[in-house]
Amino acid sequence: MSSVPPTAKEAAAFPDGTTDYVPLRGNTSAKVKNHKTRVHISEVPMTWTNWPQHMNWLNCTLVVLIPMVGFISAYWVPLQLYTAIWAFVYYFNSGLAITAGYHRLWSHSAYKGATPLKIYLAAFGAGAVEGSIRWWSYGHRVHHRYTDTDKDPYSVRKGLFYSHIGWIIFKQNPKAQGRTDITDLNEDAIVVWQHKNYIKCVLVMAFAFPCLVAGLGWGDWWGGFVYAGILRVCFIQQATFCINSLAHWLGDQPFDDRNSPRDHMVTALVTLGEGYHNFHHEFPSDYRNAIEWYQYDPTKWSIWLWKKMGLAYDLKQFRANEIEKGRVQQLQKKLDQKRATLDWGIPLEQLPVIPWDVFVADAKNGKALVAIAGVIHDITDFIKDHPGGKALINSAIGKDATAIFNGGVYNHSNAAHNLLSTMRVGILRGGCEVEVWKRAQFENKDITYMNDSTGNRIDRAGTQVTKVVHPVASADAA
Numbered sequence: 001m002s003s004v005p006p007t008a009k010e011a012a013a014f015p016d017g018t019t020d021y022v023p024l025r026g027n028t029s030a031k032v033k034n035h036k037t038r039v040h041i042s043e044v045p046m047t048w049t050n051w052p053q054h055m056n057w058l059n060c061t062l063v064v065l066i067p068m069v070g071f072i073s074a075y076w077v078p079l080q081l082y083t084a085i086w087a088f089v090y091y092f093n094s095g096l097a098i099t100a101g102y103h104r105l106w107s108h109s110a111y112k113g114a115t116p117l118k119i120y121l122a123a124f125g126a127g128a129v130e131g132s133i134r135w136w137s138y139g140h141r142v143h144h145r146y147t148d149t150d151k152d153p154y155s156v157r158k159g160l161f162y163s164h165i166g167w168i169i170f171k172q173n174p175k176a177q178g179r180t181d182i183t184d185l186n187e188d189a190i191v192v193w194q195h196k197n198y199i200k201c202v203l204v205m206a207f208a209f210p211c212l213v214a215g216l217g218w219g220d221w222w223g224g225f226v227y228a229g230i231l232r233v234c235f236i237q238q239a240t241f242c243i244n245s246l247a248h249w250l251g252d253q254p255f256d257d258r259n260s261p262r263d264h265m266v267t268a269l270v271t272l273g274e275g276y277h278n279f280h281h282e283f284p285s286d287y288r289n290a291i292e293w294y295q296y297d298p299t300k301w302s303i304w305l306w307k308k309m310g311l312a313y314d315l316k317q318f319r320a321n322e323i324e325k326g327r328v329q330q331l332q333k334k335l336d337q338k339r340a341t342l343d344w345g346i347p348l349e350q351l352p353v354i355p356w357d358v359f360v361a362d363a364k365n366g367k368a369l370v371a372i373a374g375v376i377h378d379i380t381d382f383i384k385d386h387p388g389g390k391a392l393i394n395s396a397i398g399k400d401a402t403a404i405f406n407g408g409v410y411n412h413s414n415a416a417h418n419l420l421s422t423m424r425v426g427i428l429r430g431g432c433e434v435e436v437w438k439r440a441q442f443e444n445k446d447i448t449y450m451n452d453s454t455g456n457r458i459d460r461a462g463t464q465v466t467k468v469v470h471p472v473a474s475a476d477a478a
């Protein structure tokens, strides 16, 4: 097909910068007008009387009723070994046509395919009975664009059942779904041909072809139809649905946890490697879903093999540097969340500033106050627990113990500095370190102390405010 398909001309520009999805079949202008004015059934609550109108009966037939017929028929049709092997081989190939073809090639342009490969993927993909490439890829691009929102056609926020199969068997309001651009698909002759001849493709590839192979091959016509046809389709459909449900619900989020996609080996095993979905949503145009060699991604291996065979080219891959950046940011976020649960002491800027005379007077009046590096600490509850004994710690009360604490008497551990920070109650006016820090903050100067994403100061080992490498003799001398 060399000329531009009529749809590309008919597609009206949308306010969000994309082109609307217009069905290729039927009287399109009337359909578009109708869907803009009519109240859609999905906008009416489901009741005991109107539920049949809520159901998408064509989809119900394809994903529920036909598989049920298959399971019941299996009672009378014994499974032969050759048929079982054939059903599995065809399962893998039609599944691969969805993951490597529908998904990574056409939805995400993660690589380019030679015409014979594209024909194989389009034909076997039709044999999976998941809609045409054009319809499938459109919905999938919308899913990536509007993940977890109301415009996401299979948002997991509407429930696991909805994201798995509910969105298929109930009628969906086309006005509510987000829109996206599929100009490239409208210009792909194989995609357009498969879309226009989709029902014929399904009948041939999903049912007639597996039946013919088993029938002509070893005389098992019914087995080919039931096992390699109907039941194989059912398993592929359910596996694919798992990407929309399970892969947004089960597993880890090593790259970003602000949306639902997750990585899990179980989902990967079920879906020929599509289970590393957190990675995929972050790097959708990467031809890989699993990036570690030991992770299960037969779709990636197949694309790589096709490249070696000259059938696939321009394989897209994000730089390891970009991938690691995402991983580190997520790790940092987790770390910050963990840090936020710990007691690091009252933030310095929230402490009252106390003159030296008041500090000394308070200590004389019985308060167990110790000044270290300009910070005043109330050690009342700690005296009895001091590992160095009561005498030494008592001798520091009412004094500047910066030098004593930092090696003058004992070079306290990192843990001791951490513990000390939880006892701070004030800041000495003119108290070295802290005063410098506060002035810098007031004057809006570059402050070397870093805050984490929860807004708290990061106290690394050895950078606590009480840690002084070359201790000063006394604070009031400053």
Ligand SMILES: [Zn+2]
Residues within 6 Å of the ligand: 143, 243, 244, 248, 261, 277, 281
């Ligand atoms: Zn997803």
Ligand SMILES: [Zn+2]
Residues within 6 Å of the ligand: 103, 107, 108, 140, 144, 280, 284
């Ligand atoms: Zn995707």
